[in-house]
Amino acid sequence: MKHTYHIEGMMCQGCRAHVEDALDKIEGVQKVEVNLELASATIEMSRLISLATLQDALGKDGGRYSIHLPDAIPVKAPKEKVEKTLAASGTYYCPMHCEGDTTYDHPGDCPVCGMDLVAKQIAVQEEDSTYRTLTNKLWIAVGFTLPIFLIAMSEMVPENPLYQLMGVQYWNWIQFGLSIPVVFYAAFIFFERAYRSIRSWHLNMFTLIGIGAGVAWTFSVVGLFFPSVFPEQFKTASGTVFIYFEAATVILTLVLLGQVLEARAHNKTNFAIKELLKLAPAVAIRIVGDKEEEVPLEEIVKGDILRVKPGEKIPVDGVITEGSGTIDESMITGEPIPVEKVTQDTVRSGTINGNKSFLMEARKVGSETLLSQIIKMVDEASRSRAPIQKLADIISGYFVPIVVLVSLITFAVWAIWGPQPTYVYGLINAIAVLIIACPCALGLATP
Structure with a gap:
């Protein structure tokens, strides 16, 4: 049997190799193919292996990576362990990519072109x-x-x-x-x-x-x-x-x-x-049954129904499923006049809702949102x-x-x-x- 999973925490080919090696050592796994660009792992196994077993195997490789089913809430590694690993792992790279996806665990100069190494994570x-x-x-x-x-x-x-x-x-x-x-x-x-x-x-x-x-x-x-x-x-x-x-x-x-x-x-x-990072809210209101719950932004997955109240920032990209609103999209279009949005209209992360409340379905989350793509492009252009x-x-x-x-x-x-x-x-x-x-x-x- 063959299953495909989503992997979080990979940043380079070295990360891909670590994940592939860790999963390949699990008993019952016959073949593993990890794709860095798609952040996915296709595992061919002789018997069904639980998600917890797969996460435990990745945890032994430093606890930096997490694995979950596509379109499901991630099985996360402990936050403090991830932060500790990130601090000690190779997070610097050459902006000219002289040695491909090679990363370094400390700042300095590229041994090939001499340019300053830059951090993967934004460190103002x-x-x-x-x-x-x-x-x-x-x-x-x-x-x-x-x-x-x-x-x-x-x-x-x-x-x-x-x-x-x-x-x-x-x-x-x-x-x-x-x-x-x-x-x-x-x-x-x-x-x-x-x-x-x-x-x-x-x-x-x-x-x-x-x-x-x-x-x-x-x-x-x-x-x-x-x-x-x-x-x-x-x-x-x-x-x-x-x-x-x-x-x-x-x-x-x-x-x-x-x-x-x-x-x-x-x-x-x-x-x-x-400043762009400040545009995205830290939390969102998710509808579960007849109840509303406030959850961190990273826990939002595709398909979740979210409520956006008047004056709040829209947490992720999606479409309005119930209600309507006037959305300030100046951070994207530069147009100062709010835009009327009704059911099935697209709304973007970081834009601001006006004086109405509506429900929306999350369609793009995390790095897939337009705001995340803007941030990524600005960072890459500067590097x-x-x-x-x-x-x-x-x-x-x-x-x-x-x-x-x-x-x-x-x-x-x-x-x-x-x-x-x-x-x-x-x-x-x-x-x-x-x-x-x-x-x-x-x-x-x-x-």
């Missing part, structure tokens, strides 16, 4: 925290980058007034000191992402930024501490080596600005979603990445190794045919290729 407080942290880092980066930029650009001013206060070498040391908080605190996350992308060989935007800014800053430090290793042609009239602290810090600050803008967009979207960003990462996968290869060829050519000291010229020109090519417009145009 967490988004606020991320936005505040990045904003604070941005202000720190701007505070230290701006004077570096002004010092570096002052060289273009005739009779530079700064050099009348102190020599060039002292201003170089000031730029070095100001760059440390930017490189090792405010924008250090980009170097971490670049390192992970190189280690896993999933080269992306952050590989470009990390290599370019890192090489520029390291070259400047070497030129500041060991100017004698550089040929005279690479030095200024005052004997100092040309440095690129402003290039490294400006690039990092601009990319950090892009991350802040992205986090701000997510933060605003999450606030909007939080998705622009096509140009994905294209940039694909190009980066080829561009980065090509640039490194050109840099090595440059070193070899100068080392073999260049003037003395050949290796110094070769190294400097190889580094110049990395500095010029890696932090290019490709990296800055798609933050």
Whole structure:
């Protein structure tokens, strides 16, 4: 015999595999097929197995999942156990789905594309925290980058007034000191992402930024501490080596600005979603026989008869079975004038009943309601990445190794045919290729 059940609590292919494995171990079960998209399990069994037995088997797998017959009230796992499991389970994913439905049990960065992992469940407080942290880092980066930029650009001013206060070498040391908080605190996350992308060989935007800014800053430090290793042609009239602290810090600050803008967009979207969630009432009045009972919204199933009183929000999508009403549907249509609804007319979750009472039959519940679909679409839109960003990462996968290869060829050519000291010229020109090519417009145009 074969039966189909509805499964609640699955969020990824890993969840599907856990449910399938747990049900397959039950004595009498011959075959199990679990469908993540339909949230269903088709079980082929040699004898009838009770629903309680199936739920017990899922309970041993952590108590996170629940099973029930289609169009029936779910057999729920204990609430506190579900919450505990959710808190400790993989609930973060990459918005680009670089590794399919893979989820992670802690926040961080995607090991493939470097994007911030996002939570499956809407967590406004967490988004606020991320936005505040990045904003604070941005202000720190701007505070230290701006004077570096002004010092570096002052060289273009005739009779530079700064050099009348102190020599060039002292201003170089000031730029070095100001760059440390930017490189090792405010924008250090980009170097971490670049390192992970190189280690896993999933080269992306952050590989470009990390290599370019890192090489520029390291070259400047070497030129500041060991100017004698550089040929005279690479030095200024005052004997100092040309440095690129402003290039490294400006690039990092601009990319950090892009991350802040992205986090701000997510933060605003999450606030909007939080407001949308408030549109649905927490409870509904269900008609059972001749009695009315107030039940939580999650216990409403298709076919239930509900009473909607004047001024109340409609709990789920359905049709009016008795009575009529004037419904404020502005949250869906934007139209401020209430709409007259009579028997067999459709009503939507979250809309507001006017001054009449009516009965309705639940047709769509939970994630099937129009309000839930709106929330889902808004959330997915905020998490998705622009096509140009994905294209940039694909190009980066080829561009980065090509640039490194050109840099090595440059070193070899100068080392073999260049003037003395050949290796110094070769190294400097190889580094110049990395500095010029890696932090290019490709990296800055798609933050």
